[in-house]
Amino acid sequence: xxxxxxxxxxxxxxxxxxxxxxxxxxxxxxxxxxxxxxxxxxxxxxxxxxxxxxxxxxxxxxxxxxxxxxxxxxxxxxxxxxxxxxxxxxxxxxxxxxxxxxxxxxxxxxxxxxxxxxxxxxxxxxxxxxxxxxxxxxxxxxxxxxxxxxxxxxxxxxxxxxxxxxxxxxxxxxxxxxxxxxxxxxxxxxxxxxxxxxxxxxxxxxxxxxxxxxxxxxxxxxxxxxxxxxx
Amino acid sequence: xxxxxxxxxxxxxxxxxxxxxxxxxxxxxxxxxxxxxxxxxxxxxxxxxxxxxxxxxxxxxxxxxxxxxxxxxxxxxxxxxxxxxxxxxxxxxxxxxxxxxxxxxxxxxxxxxxxxxxxxxxxxxxxxxxxxxxxxxxxxxxxxxxxxxxxxxxxxxxxxxxxxxxxxxxxxxxxxxxxxxxxxxxxxxxxxxxxxxxxxxxxxxxxxxxxxxxxxxxxxxxxxxxxxxxx
Numbered sequence: 356x357x358x359x360x361x362x363x364x365x366x367x368x369x370x371x372x373x374x375x376x377x378x379x380x381x382x383x384x385x386x387x388x389x390x391x392x393x394x395x396x397x398x399x400x401x402x403x404x405x406x407x408x409x410x411x412x413x414x415x416x417x418x419x420x421x422x423x424x425x426x427x428x429x430x431x432x433x434x435x436x437x438x439x440x441x442x443x444x445x446x447x448x449x450x451x452x453x454x455x456x457x458x459x460x461x462x463x464x465x466x467x468x469x470x471x472x473x474x475x476x477x478x479x480x481x482x483x484x485x486x487x488x489x490x491x492x493x494x495x496x497x498x499x500x501x502x503x504x505x506x507x508x509x510x511x512x513x514x515x516x517x518x519x520x521x522x523x524x525x526x527x528x529x530x531x532x533x534x535x536x537x538x539x540x541x542x543x544x545x546x547x548x549x550x551x552x553x554x555x556x557x558x559x560x561x562x563x564x565x566x567x568x569x570x571x572x573x574x575x576x577x578x579x580x581x582x583x584x585x586x
Numbered sequence: 587x588x589x590x591x592x593x594x595x596x597x598x599x600x601x602x603x604x605x606x607x608x609x610x611x612x613x614x615x616x617x618x619x620x621x622x623x624x625x626x627x628x629x630x631x632x633x634x635x636x637x638x639x640x641x642x643x644x645x646x647x648x649x650x651x652x653x654x655x656x657x658x659x660x661x662x663x664x665x666x667x668x669x670x671x672x673x674x675x676x677x678x679x680x681x682x683x684x685x686x687x688x689x690x691x692x693x694x695x696x697x698x699x700x701x702x703x704x705x706x707x708x709x710x711x712x713x714x715x716x717x718x719x720x721x722x723x724x725x726x727x728x729x730x731x732x733x734x735x736x737x738x739x740x741x742x743x744x745x746x747x748x749x750x751x752x753x754x755x756x757x758x759x760x761x762x763x764x765x766x767x768x769x770x771x772x773x774x775x776x777x778x779x780x781x782x783x784x785x786x787x788x789x790x791x792x793x794x795x796x797x798x799x800x801x802x803x804x805x806x807x808x809x810x811x812x813x814x815x816x817x
Binding site for chain 1: 649650662666667749752755756759767771774778781784787795796
């Protein structure tokens with residue numbers, strides 16, 4: 356354990372980066388998923404085609420490839436644009452934080468698209484009709500009936516998407532994000548103890564996964580609070 | 587900046603040289619992972635608390651940590667341990683291919699065992715009671731009733747896991763293996779053309795995914811050949 360002394364704070368800050376990437380990509384993932392589900396459920400053929408293309412591409416491509424493509428692709432595009440204004444510039448990139456966050460949000464968002472779509476379809480027509488009979492507007496029906504009923508249905512799968520997000524943050528170390536895996540690599544460079552360092556990283560991720568799992572369990576209980584009598 | 591088509595024509599055959607390695611990783615770890623998963627699932631439903639507990643710890647650890655960390659622990663971490671270096675399994679852990687197989691097997695085994703358990707729990711009790719009434723022993727019921735029905739129930743989710751396993755094989759490129767992704771990364775480092783290389787590789791993966799899904803659909807139809815079609 357003494358080999359770890361001096362590295363605790365680095366691992367702590369690495370964990371903070373993991374948490375930041377997770378939260379940022381969570382917000383984006385929900386947005387991508389909702390847009391995708393809305394497009395798939397819309398009447399527009401065009402929107403459906405785009406959304407189908409989105410889910411096929413991002414569910415069929417390895418995560419690491421998406422991350423590498425987004426990071427290096429955006430870097431050469433940015434560099435090319437920058438060189439139009441100032442030929443002196445050699446290299447310009449999107450920070451790995453954002454390239455990676457957007458990449459994993461796009462990937463998991465493609466799975467969330469299907470989850471949200473299924474959950475919206477699972478809302479009982481009777482509930483919607485009842486709300487309409489009460490004179491609710493389309494927006495009111497959406498906010499007060501569709502969303503509350505849908506998120507309860509989506510929650511179990513959504514919990515798995517959150518676990519995928521947290522685990523995918525590890526891949527961003529490949530493009531140089533200073534999260535825990537990256538810290539471990541540096542620590543190994545000086546201490547020569549790869550097993551110890553990577554086990555620490557594993558335990559950190561296990562901690563994150565546990566927190567997410569417990570949160571989802573709590574949310575599920577909260578979502579079903581008025582249904583307890585039925586179960 | 588333009589899309590360099592001749593470069594793709596030149597790079598694609600090189601990347602396809604890695605498809606054999608990708609398939610080796612996929613098939614070997616899928617088979618070993620399935621064997622492991624069956625064992626773990628049997629432990630989980632054995633009714634013996636220590637076996638079930640052991641299986642749960644294994645599943646929790648391997649589903650709660652990123653596959654990349656697992657690969658790094660096996661490849662970079664294990665050589666730190668003396669008993670591994672002096673043990674008879676050292677030839678496997680010395681070799682990046684062996685390490686990739688071990689990590690992918692352990693990872694997929696954890697997911698698949700839960701999928702199989704879901705299938706086994708989904709078998710209708712009435713069928714088992716009928717078997718009991720016919721005088722079948724416990725193991726006969728498991729082999730002749732539970733196994734065929736559970737494998738049919740588990741197959742759709744198992745298919746998804748095979749697809750994620752295919753995507754995980756791309757991570758073998760992080761431990762120096764020259765699978766399709768590994769070759770692509772080398773070419774990008776030389777040519778600095780991420781768009782051309784990574785997008786064409788993504789298309790290759792999507793094609794492989796497409797054929798895997800077709801194949802799984804066939805198996806699904808075969809296993810479901812006795813079930814009555816609705817509509």
